[in-house]
Amino acid sequence: MDQKTKKTHVFQSEVKQLLHLMIHSLYSNKEIFLREVISNSSDAIEKLRFSQLSHPDQYKKLINPFKIQISLDKKNHTITVIDNGIGMTKDEIINNLGTIAKSGTKNFLEKLQKNKKEKNDFIGQFGVGFYSTFIVAKKVSVYTRHANLKNKQGLLWESEGKGTYTLEEIPIQEIGTQIILHLKSTEHEFLEEWKIKNIVSKYSDHISIPIEISKYDEKKKIISWDQINKAKAIWTIPKKNITKKEYQEFYTYLTKDIEKPLTWIHNIIEGSQEYISLMYIPQKSTWDMWNRENKHGLKLYVKNVYVMDDATQFLPNYLRFVKGIIDSQDLPLNISREILQDNPLIKNLRKILTKRILMSLTTLQEKEPKKYQKFWNNFGIILKEGIAEDTENKNIISNLLRFSSLHMPQKEQNLSLKNYLKNFVSNQEKIYFLTSESYEASLNSPHLEIFKENKIDVLLLSDRVDEWMMNYLLEFENKKFQSISKTDLSLEKMITPKKNITPENNQQYTSFIEKTKNILKEKVKDVRITHRLTNTPVIVVTDSNDMSTQMAKLFTAAGQTVPAIKYILEINMQHPLIQKIINIKSEKNILIWIEMLFEQAILVEKGNLENPNNFIQKINQLLLN
Numbered sequence: 001m002d003q004k005t006k007k008t009h010v011f012q013s014e015v016k017q018l019l020h021l022m023i024h025s026l027y028s029n030k031e032i033f034l035r036e037v038i039s040n041s042s043d044a045i046e047k048l049r050f051s052q053l054s055h056p057d058q059y060k061k062l063i064n065p066f067k068i069q070i071s072l073d074k075k076n077h078t079i080t081v082i083d084n085g086i087g088m089t090k091d092e093i094i095n096n097l098g099t100i101a102k103s104g105t106k107n108f109l110e111k112l113q114k115n116k117k118e119k120n121d122f123i124g125q126f127g128v129g130f131y132s133t134f135i136v137a138k139k140v141s142v143y144t145r146h147a148n149l150k151n152k153q154g155l156l157w158e159s160e161g162k163g164t165y166t167l168e169e170i171p172i173q174e175i176g177t178q179i180i181l182h183l184k185s186t187e188h189e190f191l192e193e194w195k196i197k198n199i200v201s202k203y204s205d206h207i208s209i210p211i212e213i214s215k216y217d218e219k220k221k222i223i224s225w226d227q228i229n230k231a232k233a234i235w236t237i238p239k240k241n242i243t244k245k246e247y248q249e250f251y252t253y254l255t256k257d258i259e260k261p262l263t264w265i266h267n268i269i270e271g272s273q274e275y276i277s278l279m280y281i282p283q284k285s286t287w288d289m290w291n292r293e294n295k296h297g298l299k300l301y302v303k304n305v306y307v308m309d310d311a312t313q314f315l316p317n318y319l320r321f322v323k324g325i326i327d328s329q330d331l332p333l334n335i336s337r338e339i340l341q342d343n344p345l346i347k348n349l350r351k352i353l354t355k356r357i358l359m360s361l362t363t364l365q366e367k368e369p370k371k372y373q374k375f376w377n378n379f380g381i382i383l384k385e386g387i388a389e390d391t392e393n394k395n396i397i398s399n400l401l402r403f404s405s406l407h408m409p410q411k412e413q414n415l416s417l418k419n420y421l422k423n424f425v426s427n428q429e430k431i432y433f434l435t436s437e438s439y440e441a442s443l444n445s446p447h448l449e450i451f452k453e454n455k456i457d458v459l460l461l462s463d464r465v466d467e468w469m470m471n472y473l474l475e476f477e478n479k480k481f482q483s484i485s486k487t488d489l490s491l492e493k494m495i496t497p498k499k500n501i502t503p504e505n506n507q508q509y510t511s512f513i514e515k516t517k518n519i520l521k522e523k524v525k526d527v528r529i530t531h532r533l534t535n536t537p538v539i540v541v542t543d544s545n546d547m548s549t550q551m552a553k554l555f556t557a558a559g560q561t562v563p564a565i566k567y568i569l570e571i572n573m574q575h576p577l578i579q580k581i582i583n584i585k586s587e588k589n590i591l592i593w594i595e596m597l598f599e600q601a602i603l604v605e606k607g608n609l610e611n612p613n614n615f616i617q618k619i620n621q622l623l624l625n
């Protein structure tokens with residue numbers, strides 16, 4: 001060995017942090033180190049297989065078939081995992097085994113620090129990777145030779161996981177990677193063959209590459225290798241031969257999710273377009289799902305060969321919670337992300353896969369409503385984006401929506417539109433809804449008073465996407481949606497005012513309305529008498545074609561300037577406060593009252609005022625009177 005090339009490197013500080021966290025929080029589940037090492041070997045083999053097929057000139061065909069081998073050495077207390085995959089170059093090894101290169105990882109670490117309680121869950125979801133070997137090993141040696149490096153140019157990486165590692169150039173005969181774990185004295189149980197076999201069958205049975213374990217003779221010499229996994233890609237097996245447990249295990253392997261999947265859809269399609277898809281709907285959202293920009297998508301295989309992770313083109317963004325694989329027989333192997341973008345074959349596949357997911361959700365809601373509710377609670381907010389983004393499937397998605405409503409005294413969204421229609425009162429023509437900042441705010445909104453009184457149900461929407469969604473959700477089964485914070489003649493038609501207006505007070509009321517208009521002038525679009533209110537004197541609504549308050553808030557939050565909304569002030573003439581003001585003689589006092597009431601209505605609608613001090617001064621003045 002050439003000692004001159006041996007150099008000591010320092011781990012990036014995040015790696016040290018990760019190592020520390022992992023060793024302490026994962027100890028109870030330490031066997032996963034083997035899953036991680038095997039999964040890396042399998043990825044390396046998949047990469048080499050792909051490179052050989054797509055660039056046959058650069059990568060020589062191997063003489064040996066692809067495989068992963070594990071050997072246990074009881075004398076030296078080591079576990080060795082060998083693969084004949086793509087290997088690593090010097091740059092790669094420095095990047096992969098010395099730093100945390102993945103962009104999301106730093107965020108992940110920060111989250112981990114903050115959420116000590118959920119640490120285990122987080123780690124499980126994230127996938128702990130190569131560094132987990134240090135949970136059981138006091139020292140790790142990695143011998144690797146990259147597949148397109150000639151002249152036996154190999155590397156030896158070694159570390160005790162304590163802040164530094166060494167790297168040395170050494171000759172290596174075979175391409176691929178060999179990882180030697182020098183076990184801590186407390187971890188010698190992992191030298192038992194049955195134990196290793198158990199771990200492999202628990203976590204790595206679905207790896208489509210053979211995993212072999214060494215067999216020794218009495219003199220401790222390896223005499224043969226026994227295959228210990230099935231080594232068949234699960235999706236290629238006929239559905240009837242796959243057990244529920246096997247589907248679940250493949251999901252765990254694919255996603256590293258600690259929960260079982262909610263459901264899955266497996267299709268083997270033959271004909272003009274041949275492909276297999278195996279897609280899962282998880283139980284819970286993972287920490288990165290909320291961000292539309294984060295990685296998602298299916299794992300793409302072409303003719304059984306792994307091509308890429310996170311192929312987003314096969315499903316629309318609003319189904320980004322779906323995990324799984326697609327294996328196409330028709331796509332070329334050297335397909336790039338750019339080509340995926342405008343390939344007509346893919347567009348067609350995307351249409352079919354989208355329909356499959358939506359149909360499976362439809363069946364779930366019909367056959368297993370409890371499970372569906374669980375799905376909705378976790379992913380409803382993402383699925384809602386589909387109403388705006390997928391015109392073609394809008395109807396199907398509408399049927400999948402769930403809402404909170406006035407008649408259901410709970411925050412959980414579990415009313416379907418079909419069920420809302422069933423509760424229509426006589427003469428009801430529209431589906432009423434209210435968008436607000438929060439569920440609690442909507443429940444107390446004065447807009448609801450008339451609906452409460454007349455037992456008409458109202459959908460209560462308070463998710464961030466709701467206002468946006470409602471711009472696209474215009475009709476359901478020929479019934480129009482109507483925001484109750486907007487003017488609406490159908491409502492007036494439906495409800496006969498209880499308190500009849502006599503000719504005398506009619507004149508009094510009309511002149512009061514005129515007076516109010518003269519006082520508020522440009523501040524309002526109009527002033528009207530309303531029958532919507534019972535306990536509240538005044539309310540503001542937006543004109544049916546104007547931008548709603550929530551929409552304006554959304555735009556403002558996104559940094560856009562929006563013109564100020566001109567509201568219509570509606571007055572409840574029967575309210576004692578209004579009756580009192582009508583009889584006030586001093587014009588100056590009437591002016592203060594009307595301005596104060598208008599600002600009050602604005603405060604209720606928007607949650608804030610441009611000039612709160614002005615408002616308070618008016619109130620104080622009235623209190624002194």
Ligand SMILES: Nc1ncnc2c1ncn2[C@@H]1O[C@H](COP(=O)(O)OP(=O)(O)OP(=O)(O)O)[C@@H](O)[C@H]1O
Pocket residue numbers: 036040041044083085086087088096097126127128129130131176177
């Ligand atoms: N046996 C191997 N052959 C070739 N490269 C490897 C091997 N083991 C690890 N690597 C490289 O090291 C990188 C880091 O591995 P690590 O397990 O820490 O993370 P990962 O596999 O990328 O992520 P995750 O575990 O979250 O899926 C791998 O992405 C790969 O590039």
